[in-house]
Amino acid sequence: MTVKTYTIGELAQEFDTTTRTIRFYEDQGLISPKREGQKRIYSAGDRITIKLILRGKRLGFSLAESKELIELYSHGSNNQDQYLKVLEKVNISRERLLQQQADIDMMLIELDEHEARVKADMKSKNKNKS
Amino acid sequence: MTVKTYTIGELAQEFDTTTRTIRFYEDQGLISPKREGQKRIYSAGDRITIKLILRGKRLGFSLAESKELIELYSHGSNNQDQYLKVLEKVNISRERLLQQQADIDMMLIELDEHEARVKADMKSKNKNKS
DNA sequence: GCCATAGTTTACGTTAACGTAAAGGTAATG
DNA sequence: CATTACCTTTACGTTAACGTAAACTATGGC
Numbered sequence A, B: 001m002t003v004k005t006y007t008i009g010e011l012a013q014e015f016d017t018t019t020r021t022i023r024f025y026e027d028q029g030l031i032s033p034k035r036e037g038q039k040r041i042y043s044a045g046d047r048i049t050i051k052l053i054l055r056g057k058r059l060g061f062s063l064a065e066s067k068e069l070i071e072l073y074s075h076g077s078n079n080q081d082q083y084l085k086v087l088e089k090v091n092i093s094r095e096r097l098l099q100q101q102a103d104i105d106m107m108l109i110e111l112d113e114h115e116a117r118v119k120a121d122m123k124s125k126n127k128n129k130s
Numbered sequence C: 001g002c003c004a005t006a007g008t009t010t011a012c013g014t015t016a017a018c019g020t021a022a023a024g025g026t027a028a029t030g
Numbered sequence D: 001c002a003t004t005a006c007c008t009t010t011a012c013g014t015t016a017a018c019g020t021a022a023a024c025t026a027t028g029g030c
Helices: A008-014 A019-027 A044-058 A062-076 A080-127 B008-014 B019-027 B046-060 B063-076 B078-128
Strands: A034-036 A039-041 B034-037 B039-041
Touching: A008 A019, A008 A044, A044 A062, A044 B078, A062 A080, A062 B063, A062 B078, A080 B046, A080 B063, A080 B078, B008 B019, B008 B046, B019 B046, B046 B063, B063 B078
Parallel strands: none
Antiparallel strands: A034 A039, B034 B039
């Protein structure tokens, strides 16, 4: 069975982005699609990489940061030294994400509070209309 | 009792940012500190606003987005029309945050998985050293 | 009186992450 | 066979969010 591949247009549509953006990620060394003549052919792996990049983007990760993470996942650590560095990077990423979780939790609470305030306000105004 | 105030340097230190950044936020209309002669004097409210901006920044919010949220909180809705818009904005923000929560959850799982993989790898290598 | 420290304004510089336009190749379709 | 739909490369443009430098003011300590 031949492996599933994608054109740049398909991926741009699927992820609601532009072909320019996808080519830019290639420029920055994040993906390296095969070629079929001139045309870029994206593998399932390329597709996943793009997905990771865009997810990182939603969390405010720069391309450089996403690249680091992706490379972290693809390169197994060879020696003890590399191994420790990998674990350290994992921990740094984790702490950042935990901080973001805390930030989100607070923002969600504040949104709820504000919504309740505004709704209560509206009710008391409607009373005075009688 | 006189109300607690802050200098720009104090706030920059507290939030681990620069005075340039704080002045920039003023430029963009996010804060409007009082003046004492030439010097900017920040109130407790100004300080909170800066805190909100920086929290938003950690989550990838642009200054314009943080500004919208902050204004959302400070302007109570006057009429029915405004009221509905406020609720809509609250919902949009909430959904974004929920998406980010989901993204973070997945990334944390992947980090754990990778860490486990790398650790297992290291163990099997150490076995072969005997 | 001088120096260090912290504040001020003005203004040009920088980086990331694409947008946009121009000019062209290729393949299916009416 | 001409049009339409995608693809390509090249290259200049744009925006956000500050950085950095220069030149000046105010203040407390020695």
